[in-house]
Amino acid sequence: MQSLKLQQWKFRYNDHPDAWFRGYDDHDWEEVTIPHDWSVHMPFSKEYSSGTGYLAGGIGWYRTSFSLPKEWEGNRIYITFDGVYKNSQVWCNSYYMGKRPFGYATFRYDITDQVHFGTETNQIAVKVDHRDLSDSRWFTGSGITRKVTITSEAPIHPEFNGIYFTTPSVTDKLAEVVINHTLQNDSLYPVNVTV
Incomplete structure (x- = not known):
């Protein structure tokens, strides 16, 4: 970008x-x-x-x-x-x-x-x-x-407001963090990507 x-x-x-x-x-x-x-x-x-x-x-x-x-x-x-x-x-x-x-x-x-x-x-x-x-x-x-x-x-890019995280479980010593990342594909073809 x-x-x-x-x-x-x-x-x-x-x-x-x-x-x-x-x-x-x-x-x-x-x-x-x-x-x-x-x-x-x-x-x-x-x-x-x-x-x-x-x-x-x-x-x-x-x-x-x-x-x-x-x-x-x-x-x-x-x-x-x-x-x-x-x-x-x-x-x-x-x-x-x-x-x-x-x-x-x-x-x-x-x-x-x-x-x-x-x-x-x-x-x-x-x-x-x-x-x-x-x-x-x-x-x-x-x-x-x-x-x-x-x-x-670029034609394949993060969606606007498409990245967010949640913490499904939190303790005094440990937290589980889940990251959601949505990509937008404006190209003419399906594409495999690695994040």
Whole structure:
């Protein structure tokens, strides 16, 4: 597996209905580094919830561009978000990838069929909707609050969240550990593998 961190993004507060479009003009947007929380840059106000630290939520848009090495072609390409608060929608090169409610769990999209390899750039757009301010008893922040990574995985690779372990029996001196490892086969043929 090879990876590329997407740390440099452009940000704009409020709704911009066409910002998902690859050719959208974002030249005057604010440049930010992920992780990013737009709420901490807003003024405090009693009109907002104590759960959000009396800071504004609202809607924000993020956009970034990246290129992928030609050598990655033929692999599965994923974009993984470790946390976006909250209600995010994601587009890759103007293709809608999906919506993720809430904001604490890691999620990812398979963008293999939407990306270009080599010198042509790719565009990711993310809409974050944190208008519901009474959604927590603590400060959550608003925005892409954890890292974002593009990964290139061989056709046979570990399934997303496919590795876990259990301890069926535990004593003061000994524990039995069972590891479950699920592999995903995106190749055209059945394959025998050793883990």
